[in-house]
Amino acid sequence: MKSTMLKLLLSVVLLTALEANQKETMDIQQLQKELYELKKNINQIQSELEGNAKSGFQLAGYAAFDWADIQKDDNEFSGAKFAPIFHAQYGKLFQFEGELEFTTKSDGETNTELEYAAGTLFINDYMGLQIGKFMSPVGQFVQNLHPSWINKLPTTPVGFGHDGAAPTSNVGMSLRGGLPKVKGIRSNYATFISNAATFGTAADGDVVIDASGKTSSGNISKTWGGRLAVNPTGGMEVGFSSALGKVSETLTATTNVGATVGDTVARDYEVIGADFMFNINSLDLKAEFIQQTIGESQFSTLEGGIWKAWYAQMSYQLFSSNFEPVLRYSDYHNPEAKRNQWAVGLNYLFSNNLMAKIAYEYNSDEDKDAINSSINDNRVLAQLAFGF
């Protein structure tokens, strides 16, 4: 009996071991199969990344349509914008990108602007040499957040538009890219050298710094600068910017100390900026400060000074729904004006790149000329924006 029991037990042990062995073999075969499929997928993706054609292009861009009801004024369909972006590349070595911006003016004419047109030569994994007209690397809003489908409100913060406190574009060259991680922290940089900005009186009489890219520097030394940004956590970026150089001013009046009307003079120019972005779950926070300083000139009747602006913005996509409330405060000071704005808005996201926005702006300007002007009027704004 004992012998039978022992044989039976031995048989059970052997069978169990055999089954376990078979299962292990099957598991290994399954893993090998999965590994084979994974390798196949990676090879396929690798071949797609390599691509067949050396050259090619893509058309992207955005469009926006605006409506405004301005205090003390009629409501009107106030804007139509079409901004095609052209991307072309030669293999992995070179990329060209250009953006045109077409807008309809109040008199029905079409306004056309070349926002940027720049080629980038990818030198290595951490460096691209960009040449041409590019969005100013100083700060964050102008270069990355201005497109209507990205901007959470229908308008830009005060001081961050054309002729404000923030430089808009440069003509020159830029060296930029991402840097290797240091202790798990990612960072990126952009340096540039470009033609000088201009300084003078605009058609409306305001004294402005025109920091948009030009193909002439008026024999004034170049502007150089850059931005360094770090990502302390994945969803956060903190950036610091600076630029130095001269601005050119064509004299329309003189102090009669050796220069004549029409002469071009150089004035000191300095820019500093800091920006912050943080996105966690459905909460999005953004803030930026920018300041341009113009030095004095013994030849000019225009005084120098500081043009500075900042904004802080918060938006939140409600309970993973398609509704997104937004709140923004912006402030702009220059030697002639002190202006601030509260904006509150609600967006409806049809998709991540198609949205309807409605907002209320409360504007305040201490400039005596602006107190009774439309700049100071509060307004209701609506916009439909589409990125493609």
Added chain:
Amino acid sequence: MKKLLKLMGLTVFLLLSLSTSVMAKNEIKIDIANGALVWAETCMRCHNLRKPEDLNKRAWKYSMNHMRVRAGLTGQETRDVLAFILSAKTAEDEK
């Protein structure tokens, strides 16, 4: 300013000299998991996430190069994100 230009020129020359070995080293590997992480963390900072099905494969290649410049991505991060997006595309929208 001339000194600055010379310095920039010298820096570019040195980095160009070093670039060949760096590129050769980096083109071999693709890290889809890193691509997913960079896609989720970096894109959202500026704009709403564009899903893999929003663009076709060809358009994604150009868009990612554009974003490499705009978002300050490294070449490796750009390749990883593109690989993740292409791998996440469903059979229906694989064009």
